[in-house]
Structures are given as C-alpha cells and as structure tokens.
Amino acid sequence: MTVSSRPKLVLVGHGMVGQKFLEQLHAQSPDAFEVTVLCEEPRPAYDRVHLSSYFTGTTAEQLSLTPTDFFAGTGYTLNLGEGAATIDCAAKTITTTQGRTLSYDALVLATGSYPFVPPLPGKDRQHCLVYRTIEDLEAIAASAKQSKIGTVVGGGLLGLEAAKALKDLGLTTHVVEFAPRLMAVQIDDLGGRLLRRKIEQLGVTVHTQKNTKEIIDGETAHHRMVFADGGHLETDLILFSAGIRPRDELARASGLAMGERGGICIDNHCRTSDASVYAIGECALWEKKIYGLVAPGYQMAEIAAKAIAGDTATPFLGADMSTKLKLMGVDVASIGDAHAATPGALTYVYSDEVAGIYKKLVVSADSKTLLGAVLVGEAEDYGNLLQFALNAIPLAANPEDLILPTREGGAKKGLGVDLLPASATICSCNNVSKGALCSAIDAGNTSIGALKKCTKAGTTCGGCAPLVKQVLDAELKARGVTVNNFLCEHFAHSRQGMFHLIKMGSIKSFDEALIKHGSGRGCDICKPAVASILASVWNEHILMPKHQSIQDTNDYYLANLQKDGTYSVVPRIPGGEITPEKLIVIGEVGKKYGLYTKITGGQRIDLFGARVEQLPLIWKELVDAGFESGHAYGKSMRTVKSCVGSNWCRFGVQDSVGMAIKIEERYRGLRSPHKIKLAVSGCTRECAEAQSKDVGVIATEKGWNLYVSGNGGMKPRHASLLATDLDDATLVKFIDRYLMFYIRTADRLQRTSTWLDNLEGGIDYVKKVVCEDSLGIAAELEAEMQGLVDTYECEWKKAINDEETLKRFKHFVNSAEADANIQFVNERGQIKPRNALEKSTVGEPA
Amino acid sequence: MTENAQWTHVCALTDILPNTGVCAKVGQAQVAVFRIVSPQGAEEGVFALGNFEPKSQANVLSRGLVGDLGGVSVVASPVYKNHYALTTGACLEEETLRVPVFAVRVVEGAVLVGAQQ
Numbered sequence: 015m016t017v018s019s020r021p022k023l024v025l026v027g028h029g030m031v032g033q034k035f036l037e038q039l040h041a042q043s044p045d046a047f048e049v050t051v052l053c054e055e056p057r058p059a060y061d062r063v064h065l066s067s068y069f070t071g072t073t074a075e076q077l078s079l080t081p082t083d084f085f086a087g088t089g090y091t092l093n094l095g096e097g098a099a100t101i102d103c104a105a106k107t108i109t110t111t112q113g114r115t116l117s118y119d120a121l122v123l124a125t126g127s128y129p130f131v132p133p134l135p136g137k138d139r140q141h142c143l144v145y146r147t148i149e150d151l152e153a154i155a156a157s158a159k160q161s162k163i164g165t166v167v168g169g170g171l172l173g174l175e176a177a178k179a180l181k182d183l184g185l186t187t188h189v190v191e192f193a194p195r196l197m198a199v200q201i202d203d204l205g206g207r208l209l210r211r212k213i214e215q216l217g218v219t220v221h222t223q224k225n226t227k228e229i230i231d232g233e234t235a236h237h238r239m240v241f242a243d244g245g246h247l248e249t250d251l252i253l254f255s256a257g258i259r260p261r262d263e264l265a266r267a268s269g270l271a272m273g274e275r276g277g278i279c280i281d282n283h284c285r286t287s288d289a290s291v292y293a294i295g296e297c298a299l300w301e302k303k304i305y306g307l308v309a310p311g312y313q314m315a316e317i318a319a320k321a322i323a324g325d326t327a328t329p330f331l332g333a334d335m336s337t338k339l340k341l342m343g344v345d346v347a348s349i350g351d352a353h354a355a356t357p358g359a360l361t362y363v364y365s366d367e368v369a370g371i372y373k374k375l376v377v378s379a380d381s382k383t384l385l386g387a388v389l390v391g392e393a394e395d396y397g398n399l400l401q402f403a404l405n406a407i408p409l410a411a412n413p414e415d416l417i418l419p420t421r422e423g424g425a426k427k428g429l430g431v432d433l434l435p436a437s438a439t440i441c442s443c444n445n446v447s448k449g450a451l452c453s454a455i456d457a458g459n460t461s462i463g464a465l466k467k468c469t470k471a472g473t474t475c476g477g478c479a480p481l482v483k484q485v486l487d488a489e490l491k492a493r494g495v496t497v498n499n500f501l502c503e504h505f506a507h508s509r510q511g512m513f514h515l516i517k518m519g520s521i522k523s524f525d526e527a528l529i530k531h532g533s534g535r536g537c538d539i540c541k542p543a544v545a546s547i548l549a550s551v552w553n554e555h556i557l558m559p560k561h562q563s564i565q566d567t568n569d570y571y572l573a574n575l576q577k578d579g580t581y582s583v584v585p586r587i588p589g590g591e592i593t594p595e596k597l598i599v600i601g602e603v604g605k606k607y608g609l610y611t612k613i614t615g616g617q618r619i620d621l622f623g624a625r626v627e628q629l630p631l632i633w634k635e636l637v638d639a640g641f642e643s644g645h646a647y648g649k650s651m652r653t654v655k656s657c658v659g660s661n662w663c664r665f666g667v668q669d670s671v672g673m674a675i676k677i678e679e680r681y682r683g684l685r686s687p688h689k690i691k692l693a694v695s696g697c698t699r700e701c702a703e704a705q706s707k708d709v710g711v712i713a714t715e716k717g718w719n720l721y722v723s724g725n726g727g728m729k730p731r732h733a734s735l736l737a738t739d740l741d742d743a744t745l746v747k748f749i750d751r752y753l754m755f756y757i758r759t760a761d762r763l764q765r766t767s768t769w770l771d772n773l774e775g776g777i778d779y780v781k782k783v784v785c786e787d788s789l790g791i792a793a794e795l796e797a798e799m800q801g802l803v804d805t806y807e808c809e810w811k812k813a814i815n816d817e818e819t820l821k822r823f824k825h826f827v828n829s830a831e832a833d834a835n836i837q838f839v840n841e842r843g844q845i846k847p848r849n850a851l852e853k854s855t856v857g858e859p860a
Numbered sequence: 861m862t863e864n865a866q867w868t869h870v871c872a873l874t875d876i877l878p879n880t881g882v883c884a885k886v887g888q889a890q891v892a893v894f895r896i897v898s899p900q901g902a903e904e905g906v907f908a909l910g911n912f913e914p915k916s917q918a919n920v921l922s923r924g925l926v927g928d929l930g931g932v933s934v935v936a937s938p939v940y941k942n943h944y945a946l947t948t949g950a951c952l953e954e955e956t957l958r959v960p961v962f963a964v965r966v967v968e969g970a971v972l973v974g975a976q977q
Contacts (some may be wrong), residue, residue: 358941384966472940503930504927504930512934525899525900525901528899529865529899529900534927534928534931535879535898535899535926535927535928535933536928536931537925537927537928537934538924538925538927538936538941538943539935540927541925541927542925559877561878561927562877563877563878563880563925564925566925567920567923567924567938567940570923571923575923575938575939576914576918577918577939578916578917578918579916579918579919579920579939637975819864824885825881825883825892825919826884827882827884827893828870828884828885829871829873829885831885833890833919835918835919836919850944
C-alpha cells in the first residue's frame, strides 16, 4: 500500500456528470488529488441520453462514456457496486455501502436523480417499472416478453423516449399524461397537438388529462389503471416516467442545506453549505432550480473541478434549457422562452398541418431579439435559432423568414456562421465555443471527424453537428483553402472551361488546343482529359492517329492494364443478360488463351492476363460471336446492372432487364469525365442496388423513379431522387440531359457524386435544369447526346478490321517475340502473375 | 559512347507516331524509344530509356504518355504514373528510382539504338 500525502477527493456517483467531472479535474490538476470514486451501479459511466438505443441493438459497451484506460491513465480509483451510506461532515469521512470508511479533504456529490413514481395504490405491483439505468432496461425487456400492452405514465420528454422503447420491443403502446398536452414544459398547445398526431400516426395511443387513481388487477391484461374521471386502461406493463427527483437523501441525512422540495443547495461554484462538499448535476439545486439536462450538469462539473483546483474565475450562472431531439422519428425542439413568458414578448407562428410542421418564434417587444422558439416536425433551424437567442444577435427586418419555407429562387435564409462571435457556444453539451473550434481547426483538425474528436463538439446529443460542419466549412474557406481547378500546369482552365473552348472553337486535336489555349508540351493529366473532351464533343474514334499520343495506355490498347504489364478484356454484356451460347464463347476464349476469369461487380466477365499481341486475336473471336467492346478501359459508361425484373420475379413490377439493355445500348461508348455506372431495379426491393450508381432507375407501379449521383467505392453516397413515376421516353430524356450536363460541367476525374456535392444549388439545381429546363438547354443536351448515340461504333470491331491499327498490338517494334518478363503461376486452378522475386530477370537491362 | 559503339537499327522513325514510344529489342535488353515532336509539327528528337519500370517491375515504359513537367521532358509510367526524365532516366517523384539511358540517333529516317550510357 502506498502512503499518499496528497489531499483526498471522493466522488460519489459515476454517471455522465461524474465522469465529466473526473475528466475536467484531471485536465485542471492531473496529480493534485488522490481520487476515489464510488459508483453504486455495476458499470462505469454510460450515455443515458441515448439509452433507448439499447433496445435497437446498441450494447452497454457502446453506450459507455468511460475510455477503457481512463482509470489506469489517471491513477483514480473506481469502486463499482459500492455506493455511499453516510457522510460525516464534521469528521470528513464517508461510510460506504460495503461498510468501509473513507476520509476526504474534498467531497463531490454527483448522485443524480431517480425517476419519480406517483404515490398511488398498486405502484409496486409486478411489471410496474421505471426507466433510468441499463438494469432498468433489462427489467423492461424481461417484462415485455410476458406482455402485449405497455403503458408509459408521463408524456414529457423522457416519457416519450420510454414509449419509443416499448414500441421497439413490439408492445402495443399507450402514453398517459396528466397535463392537457405532451411535452408540456417544452412546447405549446399547437405544437403539442401536432406532436400528438404524429405520434399517434406511429401507432402510439395518447391519453391526456388522465389522472391515475390506482392500479388493480386487470381483466384482459396484468393491470388495470383506474383514472379519476372514471375511465380505465388495461395494460400488461407500466413504465413510470413522470419526472425526476434529486438523489439527495445522503446529503439530507448529513445535515447539508436542502431545498424545500429537495435538491442540495449549491452556490455559483457548486459548493454546498459545507465548504468541503460540492454537488453537481441533477442532485444539485441552484437558485431553486434543478437542471434535468446533461449540458448544465457538464457545466457544473467543469466549474466544480476548477473551484476545487482553486480557480473561481468562472461562476455557474444558470444554463440554457433549450433542447432538440427526435422522438419516434419526429423532430422536436424548444429554445429559451418557448411559452412567451417574458413581459411584452410577441410571437410568429408557422403551421403546416399538411406537411406536419409547426414553428413558433418568440421575440422581444421590439422584435429585435429572439427570446425563444418551438419547432415540431422539422428542426433543421434549431442550431441557427439557438445562436440567435443565445448571442442576442439582432434580428433582420422580417424575423418570420427564419421559419418560413424558402420560396423558389429565394436566397438561403438564416444566419451565416461568420456572424457568430468567437464566444458563441456551438456545442452546449460540451461547452465548445466557436473560438475553440477555430483553434482546433488551426491546430490541423480540418475534417469533421478530427474536429469532433479533438473538441468533443457534437458528440453528446448531436444537435449542433450541422453547425459544427458549417463552422468548419466557413473557417476553411476563410483560411483560403481554395484549390484552383485548372487541369494542370499546361492549361490554366478548368475541365468545364476546356470543354467550352474546345466546343466553341471547333478544336479537333490536342496540339490545336495546346497551341491556342495552353503552354508547354502537355502531360499525362491534360492529355487524357482533352482526349475525353474531344471524344465527348466530337465522338471521333479514339484510335485515329492524331489522337494516339494522348490516349492513356488503356485507351491505346482498348484494354485494362494490369500490374504485370498484361491487359484484361471485358466484353459488353448489356443488362447482365447473356445466352448460354455466348457464355460458352467467353469460356472457350478464356480457355484458349489461358486467361484468368472473374465475374465483375457490374454483371460481366473480366478475362485477365492477355498480352498486347493476343488482344486482337481474342477480340476477333469475341466480335465474331457477336460481342462488343465493354469500354471497361475508358473513362466512359461502363455497365447497366439489373435485377431479373417482372419477367421472372414474383415481386417485379417492370421489366428491369429490358430497360437496362435499352439504356446500356443507348449510352455504350459514351466518354465522360470519369466512369459512369448505372443500374435498373424492377421493384422497390432494389436488388440491382441502383441507389449506389451514377444513374439509378427503380421501377414503380406507374413507371420509373430516377436516382442520380450515387456512388459505392471509396466515398459512398446514396443517390438523390431526381424524378418519380416517369414513362420510358421521359426517363431516357432525363438521363440524356443529366449525363450531358455532367459531362459538360464536371471536373476531370470527378464522379457524379462529387460533382453533385460540389455543385452550387445541389440536387434542387439539377432538378431545375433537367426536369424543368430552367437554363433552356434541355433540347441542346438531348441533341448532343443523340449525336453521340448516332455516331457510336464498337472500337474493337473497328480495330480488328484496320491494318494500320493492328500494327500497334505487338510488344517489340522490331520482333514478334512476347515479353518474357510476363510469367504466371497457378492458383485455385487459374493463372496469376508470378511474384517479382520468383521471376527470371529476362528483359531487365543489367 | 564511342564511334565504335554497336548501333542497332530498330525501326523507321515513321514507325513511331509523334509523341509516342515503342519498345525495341536490343540484344537481350528492352529499350523504350520515344519520338518527340512539337505541337507545330517540328521533330525534336528521339530518346531511349530502359523499358523496365522499376516501381511496377514490368516492361511497360514505352507505353507511357510523354510530355513535360516544369520544363523537363518526361514519360509517365502507365502503371503508377511516376515520371522519368527522358534525358537522364531519373524518376521525378522517387529519388531511388532510375531507369538506364541508351544512346539513340536517327540516320536517314532509321532509328538506331546504341549502348547503355
């Protein structure tokens, strides 16, 4: 045992606030105290805010807020399953529930609260439970197994959370509330009415103005709840969630000053009536107020840690009780003076009962300051409005614009984060200011992930996450993190600019473009980019001699270069539909040339290991059997994946294969800034995974839904819905326009997903251009695409019939020999490139 | 290179399209020969480097795109896009990588490759 001369600090309670206190204490004065923590629960601090996610698969480990090495790292001692039994303030000792006596120099009470259970007869019956700890959740889950109907007593914030939990457990769910509306504290009548309707739509029955008198045996269920108005409700499980009460019994017994209705009285530095004892979180009473949210608790934790370390510069001056949450999928937010209790306060109200949106602003008498707000059904504005209220930012002339939906063409409303002062609190849970975010960005945390990790902003309730992103974006912009999108050192133009110059200037070759608009000799960046533009604009055969020097090796040999200098061959299999005869041809060709064969993700077959001199021979056989180039080697339209569709599938509503073939044959050979992948699904089950494609088509009863700019790969993006229920002709028309618009305006090697994400106006803008022809270029785009469709040629068919082109398909200019460095070994019955170490060094100059 | 050096006739200059390369077999060596022509069409010379690209360990350099970076004439490896200076064989991105340079000249329309330099 080590004898310590350091002062002893005991923390009673290891919940969210207790853990925050320990982190703050360690940050303030790492080794100043010998710290002992008593935690009556069997596990260290976990996230109670997201407790209901426990029922949807989140594990206790994932809910944990205590880094596994926290106690080892700090040297603090955590005693799980051991609470405090008594405190002797005079002797400065504490007795634990295990009968141990600990002495302290400083004592911090973070005992939290307990769920209030109304004192009604029958409240202690079996299957009458509360909702606060993981153990409570386990009890609820066990009880739910023997229950069909579950009822929550209390329609407040926690009650609705609990109702969600019961719903998730598959119970028929009721909510019984004493007040006339749900969430009476946070929202008003109109908002409450909308919330109720939304929640009832989700299958939860809401009973308001019900005063439960007693709980007795039920006739059809475990219990019967008898109401004061004479009515009753049969239910199997009852969950009390009628508010919280401070866990103050320990403090009360030790003689500390208490509030009339409970709570341990604290001053502005979280000190109780005994100078050595502090109280923080939901057990503490400040100015006769108990704060039942985590953010004020975190603030108290920080202030107490500072006070104990001797820093009393920042007092606790109350906390903002604004809150935003998603209750059973319904966004609800409440800011500041939600009930317009401030004398002279005025309100703006926007209610859209059709869409299920209610918004209210409470402003000062001169309508210059935002005092509060209520948002139900849509709470995207929460972050902005909260900043207006917290920082008293002067409101513009028409405050109602802050809650009115944007009109077409209207400027983006709201508040630029640039306006916020550095002191503005962005994350109130973790008390992170804009200034703190900026410092973290300065320190190199320039991604959202890094910024969150460094500052903890947005990691508790997540309500401020969009705002954190806005601050990051604005700050990066302000720091001049702008990249010019010039093609390369040879062309001081973007790809879009080059596209325009080439088209308008009727430029037909790279040299011409270089002489007119560039400098130097070009490089491996600008040459293929210009080649792609020339192909998109003029559709001249990429094999033309004047274009040869600017084609990447894939386009030069019309095949995909592999790591060992061999190439792979991908015949087009439109829609993934192939006859057995054609399958046999591919098999025979693969066998004859000893190729490695693999099925691709795009529903075709890739044949690997072909040497340049073999390519025309292979393709001769494929073309003779009716195959065409699959353009797998190009920055071009690749494949249209499909599910089997209505011809065979019991669920299909349209012929997805037929449509996939139609689309693939239309856009085959199309050259573009980057590869383009498409898919068609025959019903909403989406077996073709169309929403991960550049263009995704999903059948509906009435036609086709068109999705765009999806991506799998490195940076997955779910496709955005462009238009719904299109007929065949309109579908093709819209795809024409969309693809051509992308080809015209995208950067080099920019997939449609990144293109859309970077496009000013985003999907709404594309919708206008494609579906409403807002730029008046739809006919032009369609005509351009039709021109490309009409001039399509199979590059391989052309190549194998042209003596001049065939000359390039040899390894040596002066010998018919093959490259001896290409060697294979066998694996799983097929070839693979021989490891460089195993190779003889033929061909490598000594 | 001396006047006595062995010269191998590999192909006609016109067998190499402007601003592309070919691979020639010179003894047991594979040599990438590039023909550089200005955008206006003026011949600016032929260059010869080893065809073996050390980063990919494959005989592919003749299939790279030629151009210039910061005024240095280069060829880009078609595999990993690293660049080699046509005159020195030095890799611009990785100091440790280098390909051999071969003597090369055009005599009466014929491309002749000489010794490794």
